Amino acid sequence: MKYNNEIHKRRTFAIISHPDAGKTTLTEKFLLFGGAIQTAGAVKSNKIKKHATSDFMEIERQRGISVATSVMSFEYKNTLINLLDTPGHKDFAEDTYRTLTAVDSVILVVDSVNGVEEQTRRLMEVCRMRDTPVIVFINKMDRDGKNRFDLLEEIEKELNISLHPMTWPINSGKDFKGVYNLHDKNLLLFTANTKATDEDTVSISDLSLPVLDEKIGEKDAAILREDAELLEGVYGELPVPDYLSGKVAPVFFGSAINNFGVKEMLDTFIRIAPVPRPRPTSVRDIPPTDDKFSGFIFKIHANLDPKHRDRIAFLRVCSGKFERNKYFHHVRLDKDVRFSNPYTFMARDKDVIEEAFPGDVVGLFDTGNFKIGDTLTEGENFFFTGIPSFSPEIFKEVINKDPMKTKQLEKGLLQLTDEGVAQLFTQFGGNKKIIGCVGDLQFEVIQYRLLQEYGASCEFRAMPYYKACWITSADPKKLDDFTRFKSNNIATDKDGHLVYLAQSEWFLNTERSNNPDIEFHFTSEIHKEAV
Numbered sequence: 328m329k330y331n332n333e334i335h336k337r338r339t340f341a342i343i344s345h346p347d348a349g350k351t352t353l354t355e356k357f358l359l360f361g362g363a364i365q366t367a368g369a370v371k372s373n374k375i376k377k378h379a380t381s382d383f384m385e386i387e388r389q390r391g392i393s394v395a396t397s398v399m400s401f402e403y404k405n406t407l408i409n410l411l412d413t414p415g416h417k418d419f420a421e422d423t424y425r426t427l428t429a430v431d432s433v434i435l436v437v438d439s440v441n442g443v444e445e446q447t448r449r450l451m452e453v454c455r456m457r458d459t460p461v462i463v464f465i466n467k468m469d470r471d472g473k474n475r476f477d478l479l480e481e482i483e484k485e486l487n488i489s490l491h492p493m494t495w496p497i498n499s500g501k502d503f504k505g506v507y508n509l510h511d512k513n514l515l516l517f518t519a520n521t522k523a524t525d526e527d528t529v530s531i532s533d534l535s536l537p538v539l540d541e542k543i544g545e546k547d548a549a550i551l552r553e554d555a556e557l558l559e560g561v562y563g564e565l566p567v568p569d570y571l572s573g574k575v576a577p578v579f580f581g582s583a584i585n586n587f588g589v590k591e592m593l594d595t596f597i598r599i600a601p602v603p604r605p606r607p608t609s610v611r612d613i614p615p616t617d618d619k620f621s622g623f624i625f626k627i628h629a630n631l632d633p634k635h636r637d638r639i640a641f642l643r644v645c646s647g648k649f650e651r652n653k654y655f656h657h658v659r660l661d662k663d664v665r666f667s668n669p670y671t672f673m674a675r676d677k678d679v680i681e682e683a684f685p686g687d688v689v690g691l692f693d694t695g696n697f698k699i700g701d702t703l704t705e706g707e708n709f710f711f712t713g714i715p716s717f718s719p720e721i722f723k724e725v726i727n728k729d730p731m732k733t734k735q736l737e738k739g740l741l742q743l744t745d746e747g748v749a750q751l752f753t754q755f756g757g758n759k760k761i762i763g764c765v766g767d768l769q770f771e772v773i774q775y776r777l778l779q780e781y782g783a784s785c786e787f788r789a790m791p792y793y794k795a796c797w798i799t800s801a802d803p804k805k806l807d808d809f810t811r812f813k814s815n816n817i818a819t820d821k822d823g824h825l826v827y828l829a830q831s832e833w834f835l836n837t838e839r840s841n842n843p844d845i846e847f848h849f850t851s852e853i854h855k856e857a858v
């Protein structure tokens with residue numbers, strides 16, 4: 328328990344959303360509150376330009392920037408906040424899913440006009456797999472959005488989570504007058520582009536007081552009174568334990584671009600968001616209060632300089648104290664390693680650090696020692712679990728265009744897929760290399776990087792698969808038979824696990840019902856057999 332104070336100071340989280348819902352804008356407002364940036368617009372550059380959807384040169388340029396904004400640490404009211412960035416582009420969704428394994432909670436931004444969108448759904452699925460506590464921010468209330476009750480119902484139904492309104496909006500669009508804070512019992516009147524210090528808040532302990540009519544007019548006051556009575560009757564106080572177990576999500580309404588309703592959420596966030604949580608490993612749950620250091624790699628980022636294949640591995644500290652120049656145990660490789668230049672991230676600057684505590688993320692220079700999911704400890708042999716690989720959705724065969732560079736191609740494929748943005752499969756009983764990704768853009772990035780960094784040139788040939796399912800069975804003979812009968816659709820992943828490549832949902836369902844002894848998994852635990 329040596330580091331209790333440090334642990335309790337920290338909150339590590341991510342903001343997630345469907346592209347364009349306002350994640351970047353909200354991130355920026357948080358950083359402004361934390362004093363980590365001084366001007367609006369500072370975070371914008373992190374985004375892959377919307378219109379450059381297939382321009383991988385743009386991505387190359389952005390990669391450098393996104394290393395710097397991968398983790399943004401700032402202090403707010405004596406709380407040390409680590410905000411982990413997630414790529415906005417859907418083709419990098421797998422990276423986002425991985426990052427979610429390194430946070431203790433999330434803020435989900437929903438666009439009040441569009442409601443629940445495709446990425447919102449998927450991101451929430453990942454959060455639910457880990458019971459991650461979620462706070463919902465309904466953004467863009469300055470636009471004519473959906474009816475607030477309908478919106479809540481839609482989110483609850485589509486995301487399968489119970490909501491608990493913390494603030495309540497008074498109209499939307501051009502009639503948007505502000506929000507009533509159901510918890511603090513005050514009225515926050517809407518003004519565009521609010522500064523952190525000059526929010527127009529009116530304390531209204533009793534909604535029947537005439538001051539409410541004065542502030543928002545009789546008609547809206549009457550509606551708010553009715554809504555508030557209904558909400559208080561239905562919801563009451565926020566059940567914080569239910570939030571912490573991922574069952575109930577507090578909801579805030581606001582407008583990120585106008586910095587409206589953001590502070591209310593941030594203040595609640597530091598009050599209720601979980602401190603660094605225990606994490607499951609192959610032997611036991613490791614609480615952050617364990618005196619011995621442990622952590623895992625959740626993201627690997629290639630450096631920009633193609634001549635040096637240096638990478639940056641992002642380590643989430645889970646327990647104890649990480650120290651510069653101290654030897655730690657790399658469990659998978661069974662060797663001791665130390666880091667002379669580990670760094671931490673304060674908004675846009677990188678700083679070499681001497682020590683880090685649970686909840687912190689440390690950037691480690693890596694020359695190829697790390698894979699996603701690797702565990703570092705102070706000597707003990709265990710590995711963190713629950714860092715899954717998800718089924719890719721687009722599959723392409725790799726065609727080697729330069730047989731003289733076969734070795735480089737193979738090495739490049741292995742190393743690039745170690746970064747976790749794409750998965751490499753090998754055709755069963757053959758040699759065909761198949762790359763699976765969640766987005767088309769990844770193929771362009773891989774092709775480009777293979778050439779730039781490894782001097783290997785390749786092409787891709789589309790394959791007619793829609794999902795990869797890891798297959799297991801309690802009956803080895805049944806698994807063997809299935810693998811042989813379906814050999815055209817079978818491949819192995821990098822760890823040698825068997826994978827069934829399904830052409831369509833219909834094929835998948837047919838195989839599942841015809842083969843009740845075979846289990847089909849849509850995610851795979853990385854390095855399950857590492858120890």
Ligand code: G4P
Nearest residue numbers: 344345346347348349350351352415466467582583584585
């Ligand atoms: P993302 O990271 O989730 O992809 O979204 P981002 O913050 O970039 O916001 C997407 C667009 O929505 C931006 O407009 C942004 O200005 C706008 N936006 C964010 N919050 C609000 C809000 O509360 N109200 C309104 N009306 N708009 C909001 P853009 O025109 O696409 O980009 P930009 O030219 O402003 O950079």
